[in-house]
């Protein structure tokens with residue numbers, strides 16, 4: 001919530017304390033923020049405290065050459081927040097598997113799952129108290 005009872009996820013949010021430059025707003029962040037906003041909005045409507053907190057998650061596929069990207073996933077303070085085990089995809093190194101994930105696997109997942117509201121890996125972390 002940004003004040004005045006306004007909740008906003010996605011590109012309208014200015015990244016705070018993040019390693020993401022302020023002009024860059026990835027869909028990866030919006031994907032994580034949307035269920036947090038939903039959870040906190042429902043909490044406020046029910047008269048409960050907001051407990052879902054955003055860890056600053058963002059993801060940037062950094063193309064370093066044709067066929068290889070660095071799938072950088074990080075949160076506030078540059079903390080690494082990998083989705084996959086590092087033995088599979090190391091988010092600090094270029095890899096061919098990360099390229100295929102980005103180029104081949106993720107587009108149908110975006111269109112047919114995430115954008116239709118189906119998501120299994122973006123549940124918000126619930127805390128005792130959140131701002």
Ligand SMILES: Cc1cc2nc3c(=O)[nH]c(=O)nc-3n(C[C@H](O)[C@H](O)[C@H](O)COP(=O)(O)OP(=O)(O)OC[C@H]3O[C@@H](n4cnc5c(N)ncnc54)[C@H](O)[C@@H]3O)c2cc1C
Pocket residue numbers: 009010011012025026027028029030059060061
């Ligand atoms: C070229 C490019 C490449 C990108 N690559 C990546 C990437 O690889 N990975 C990644 O994570 N992110 C990437 N992004 C960023 C990603 O697209 C955005 O972060 C994401 O789309 C933000 O989602 P959103 O729902 O906040 O906003 P949007 O997707 O912009 O949705 C806002 C919607 O509101 C509508 N709208 C605007 N004004 C009004 C109005 N007055 N009334 C009604 N509707 C309105 C718009 O038409 C739009 O549909 C890229 C962006 C660009 C431009």
